[in-house]
Amino acid sequence: MSLIERLKEAQKDAMRAKDKLRLGTIRMALAEVKQKEVDSREPVTESDTIAILTKMVKQRKDAHSQFEAAGRQDLAEQEAAEMVVLTEFLPQALTDAELEALIAKAMQETGAAAMQDMGKVMAWLKPQVQGRTDMGQLSGKIKAKLG
Template sequence: MSDLKQQITEQMKAAMRARDKVRLGAIRLILSDLNRIEVDERIELDDTRVLASLDKMAKQRRDSIAQYLAAERPELADKEQQELEVIKTFLPQPLSDSDIEQIIDDAINATGASSMQQMGQVMALVKPRVQGRADMGQVSTRVKARF
């Protein structure tokens, strides 16, 4: 079992002891999704894959919050926000703008990319370094702006 998944399991036990229903529910959703991936793909998740899954869950929650607020359903948006806060506790510290720019610079220099046709190569180097620490949509936009 990956270290991160083990940590999530320990936090679930702590939430049970503390009788924190909101946190417990969110952690159970996380573990349920991780277990689903393991069963569907017949693999044991490593920390990188767990982070990618957490990042995806966080993005889904942000999208849901925006949709619920647009539909004037603040009670549902609040529930999603609470789940998002729990998910964020398992994600690494977000990268600053200057850190993201530095990672992009390093990837462009490493690949020698000079046109949009080589963006895929740049993103292949950038993605593992920023996964779970930055919004990939914004990172992609920044890379596109370089060409």
Template sequence: MSLKVRISDDMKSAMKARESDRLATIRLLMAAMKQKEVDERVELDDAAIVAVIEKMLKQRRDSVAQYQAAGRQDLADKESFEMSVLMAYMPQQLSDAEIDELVAKAVADSGASSMQEMGKVMGLLKPQLAGRADMAKVSARIKAQLAG
């Protein structure tokens, strides 16, 4: 079953179960997907939908940090709930050990030895890790490996 169909089915089941918060989050996702389809005049495949979800998750992570800094735990909790709903549509996340292994292999394959060559390593890893790891954490691991 395609991711788009799964999201649509989940929206219907959230409506039937009267889960208003979950329904609102799924509708936000559907709207973001539709917007991307209209903007680019394409039908989104699963990889493109994962990219949309990644963007939404990043926005929510940033919002949670800002709300917590401002002392608005109620809003931070709402954003965290939306993140949990969106994470259900992401591919299986890689473990820290798997990410470290892929980073080490990419550094070796690219021949990178300094921070200036970090782009080469990211270029190799991004297609492999898209949707399966937080790229900010991957970036930090690459920096640590190149610095050490």
């Protein structure tokens, strides 16, 4: 079952269960997917959908931290709940050991030895890790290995 089909099934389940928060979050995700489809005028791929969901989770994390800093616990809790719903549909996160192994393999495959080769390593890794790890943390680990 594709990710979009899973989202649509989860939407139906949330409607049946009358779970307003879950339903609203899934509808938001499906609307983002549809918007991407309309903007690009071509069907959205699985990796596009993962990228959209990853972006939405990152937005929720940022909003959550800002609401907590402003003392708006009610809004921070809503953002956290939406994050939980969205992460359900993302692929399972990579462990540190798996990530280190992938970085080592990428460096070997691309022949990276210095900081100027970081782009090659990131380009090699991105399709394999998208949605499964934070790209900012990934680039930090690569910098540490190359630096």
